[in-house]
Amino acid sequence: METPAEPRFGHSDPTPEQLRAQFGRLLGMTAGHTQRIVNGALADVGARKYHFAVLATLDEFGPSSQAQLSDRTGIYRSDLVATVNELAADGYVRREADPGDRRRNVVSMTEAGGERLGQLAAILTRTNAAILAPFDAEERERLTGLLHRLLEHVADRGSW
Amino acid sequence: METPAEPRFGHSDPTPEQLRAQFGRLLGMTAGHTQRIVNGALADVGARKYHFAVLATLDEFGPSSQAQLSDRTGIYRSDLVATVNELAADGYVRREADPGDRRRNVVSMTEAGGERLGQLAAILTRTNAAILAPFDAEERERLTGLLHRLLEHVADRGSW
DNA sequence: TTATATTCGTTAGCGAGACAAACATTAGTC
DNA sequence: GACTAATGTTTGTCTCGCTAACGAATATAA
Numbered sequence: 001m002e003t004p005a006e007p008r009f010g011h012s013d014p015t016p017e018q019l020r021a022q023f024g025r026l027l028g029m030t031a032g033h034t035q036r037i038v039n040g041a042l043a044d045v046g047a048r049k050y051h052f053a054v055l056a057t058l059d060e061f062g063p064s065s066q067a068q069l070s071d072r073t074g075i076y077r078s079d080l081v082a083t084v085n086e087l088a089a090d091g092y093v094r095r096e097a098d099p100g101d102r103r104r105n106v107v108s109m110t111e112a113g114g115e116r117l118g119q120l121a122a123i124l125t126r127t128n129a130a131i132l133a134p135f136d137a138e139e140r141e142r143l144t145g146l147l148h149r150l151l152e153h154v155a156d157r158g159s160w
Numbered sequence: 161m162e163t164p165a166e167p168r169f170g171h172s173d174p175t176p177e178q179l180r181a182q183f184g185r186l187l188g189m190t191a192g193h194t195q196r197i198v199n200g201a202l203a204d205v206g207a208r209k210y211h212f213a214v215l216a217t218l219d220e221f222g223p224s225s226q227a228q229l230s231d232r233t234g235i236y237r238s239d240l241v242a243t244v245n246e247l248a249a250d251g252y253v254r255r256e257a258d259p260g261d262r263r264r265n266v267v268s269m270t271e272a273g274g275e276r277l278g279q280l281a282a283i284l285t286r287t288n289a290a291i292l293a294p295f296d297a298e299e300r301e302r303l304t305g306l307l308h309r310l311l312e313h314v315a316d317r318g319s320w
Numbered sequence: 321t322t323a324t325a326t327t328c329g330t331t332a333g334c335g336a337g338a339c340a341a342a343c344a345t346t347a348g349t350c
Numbered sequence: 351g352a353c354t355a356a357t358g359t360t361t362g363t364c365t366c367g368c369t370a371a372c373g374a375a376t377a378t379a380a
Binding site (some may be wrong): 026030032034035037074075124127133139145147148153 | 293
Binding site (some may be wrong): 018032035065066067077078080081101103104105 | 356357358359360361365366
């Protein structure tokens with residue numbers, strides 16, 4: 001088992017079987033590439049996905065506290081601080097103290113924020129389409145259906 | 161109005177439409193949960209996926225230089241240094257200077273490393289099975305088939 | 321043969337993302 | 351008024367992917 005023998009000149013770099021066989025790896029690599037594409041497109045305009053998540057949430061629910069934003073986006077409260085900071089610095093959101101509850105901040109989207117959301121949404125629509133390009137409508141449905149089921153199963157706390 | 165603060169990834173508030181609609185998010189969240197499960201299982205025995213990747217590669221190709229390991233696992237050379245350090249510290253691999261090329265190190269798996277690989281492989285087999293539990297054979301094939309196609313498309317450098 | 325280029329391992333560091341711990345302030349309840 | 355709970359914030363940890371740079375060794379071209 002610990003004897004020499006071996007490659008030396010094998011210039012090809014095949015992926016080992018045991019690695020390729022892992023479903024988690026397949027999923028992870030696919031997601032990794034996909035996210036790299038999406039993140040790259042967002043980064044081109046100086047955004048991250050947290051920005052889109054917050055903006056989209058504000059658009060749908062209106063002014064919210066940070067705790068609400070955290071619950072609805074899944075972003076940790078601690079990470080939300082930085083996200084709101086960044087969005088506020090660019091004038092996309094406003095953060096004001098809630099007069100009714102002084103622990104709270106009310107975060108609301110500005111006009112510029114609405115435009116920004118439109119820009120980011122367009123980017124995401126575009127990249128999502130490009131990513132799914134090789135699939136026809138039926139395959140997309142199958143894929144998203146399977147992924148939804150998988151997500152539900154895998155997100156089920158208690159079983160893990 | 162609000163629920164207790166915790167269960168991270170399964171939020172309590174409704175997920176905004178624009179977020180839910182993103183395919184990238186679906187893929188990302190699914191992969192995220194999956195990897196958390198896998199990483200958690202590996203972490204329980206003090207391992208990371210890089211460890212498994214290197215061990216599995218050594219098992220299949222025999223003693224290799226770090227550059228070869230990097231090529232075959234996809235781990236960056238710089239990150240491989242730490243990985244080999246860790247594995248060597250635990251006695252799972254040996255790192256020796258290559259007498260034939262003094263720039264190189266020859267990394268080889270020890271007996272303990274072989275056992276470790278068996279342990280990690282068992283963990284991965286188990287978690288992969290659990291993850292795919294809700295699917296029957298035909299669905300698994302469909303899912304992996306679709307993911308493979310997606311991976312190929314999305315990993316295609318040049319188009320992005 | 322000498323100069324130049326390339327390879328290999330290594331160190332250091334960045335940034336995103338997911339997450340935990342602790343804390344001060346403020347509200348609500350007993 | 352004391353106790354508890356929620357909110358926002360700071361700080362820090364860890365994995366992962368990725369970049370830059372460097373010294374040593376080797377390969378190649380002039």
